[in-house]
Amino acid sequence: MSNWRVQTKNKIKELKKQGFYKNWGKKEFDLIIFFIYPNLKIDNEWFKKRINSYKKNAKILKVKPPKVNFFLYPSIEIGKKLGTTPAICFIKMKEIHGHLNQSPGHELTHILLGKINDSKNLPGNGLWQEGLCTYLNGTNTNQKKHALSLDISEETFNIPWESWSNHLPGSLYPLAGSIVQYIVKVYGWNKIILFLKKLRNSAKNQNKISLQIFKKSLEEIQKDWLKWIKKG
Numbered sequence: 001m002s003n004w005r006v007q008t009k010n011k012i013k014e015l016k017k018q019g020f021y022k023n024w025g026k027k028e029f030d031l032i033i034f035f036i037y038p039n040l041k042i043d044n045e046w047f048k049k050r051i052n053s054y055k056k057n058a059k060i061l062k063v064k065p066p067k068v069n070f071f072l073y074p075s076i077e078i079g080k081k082l083g084t085t086p087a088i089c090f091i092k093m094k095e096i097h098g099h100l101n102q103s104p105g106h107e108l109t110h111i112l113l114g115k116i117n118d119s120k121n122l123p124g125n126g127l128w129q130e131g132l133c134t135y136l137n138g139t140n141t142n143q144k145k146h147a148l149s150l151d152i153s154e155e156t157f158n159i160p161w162e163s164w165s166n167h168l169p170g171s172l173y174p175l176a177g178s179i180v181q182y183i184v185k186v187y188g189w190n191k192i193i194l195f196l197k198k199l200r201n202s203a204k205n206q207n208k209i210s211l212q213i214f215k216k217s218l219e220e221i222q223k224d225w226l227k228w229i230k231k232g
Contacts, residue, residue: 004085005124011083012097020082021071031055032108035071037078046100053105053138054112060136062193063115068108071097091119105138116196127164128196131176135184143177144229150174157226161218165203182225187214 015021025036029051036042050070058065071086073079076099079086087098089107091114096107110133113122122129135143152175161179168176183192195213199206210218 049104103137109133131180134177135180146174
């Protein structure tokens with residue numbers, strides 16, 4: 001786990017010991033318990049979007065969605081002042097610390113992916129985790145169009161995917177989302193889920209698994225994706 005995640009986790013533990021969250025509001029649904037920052041007023045539609053996205057993505061990924069504790073902050077800035085970093089997801093704890101303006105499905109999809117494969121095998125900010133969570137973020141964004149709208153260099157487009165197994169810069173999440181968009185379009189969800197299930201120590205054997213599942217190496221698929229995305 002990266003240093004900032006460890007620091008955030010420890011800070012949240014400290015705040016819990018101090019009783020910081022005891023006066024937060026609580027709104028409980030069948031799959032998500034929301035703990036709400038004091039005096040924060042939320043429209044019911046906000047909750048519905050997250051619940052619906054969670055259920056929809058669980059069906060897509062063919063997993064049983066676990067119950068989640070979701071701590072809701074007014075903004076990233078307030079979280080940072082407290083020493084936390086919303087949005088952040090602790091997969092094994094089934095706990096999210098998020099804020100009002102984040103997408104409905106991104107962090108919740110991290111929880112679902114934890115049911116398919118351990119976060120040790122799918123690093124929390126690696127290509128497959130963040131690509132899937134960006135694609136399934138519940139905003140209906142066309143990730144291909146979004147990626148093309150950004151000022152991404154030709155050099156970045158050509159970085160081998162295996163280099164992004166363990167770390168993907170936040171600025172490139174839309175690019176990762178477009179990769180998943182392409183693979184869904186060409187190969188379908190069944191093969192993607194099988195690929196995710198078989199992925200172990202991803203940096204070492206993901207290419208071998210790609211050949212088994214997709215009948216192409218990741219390098220070949222990346223070339224196909226580049227042709228697709230460059231068509232605009």
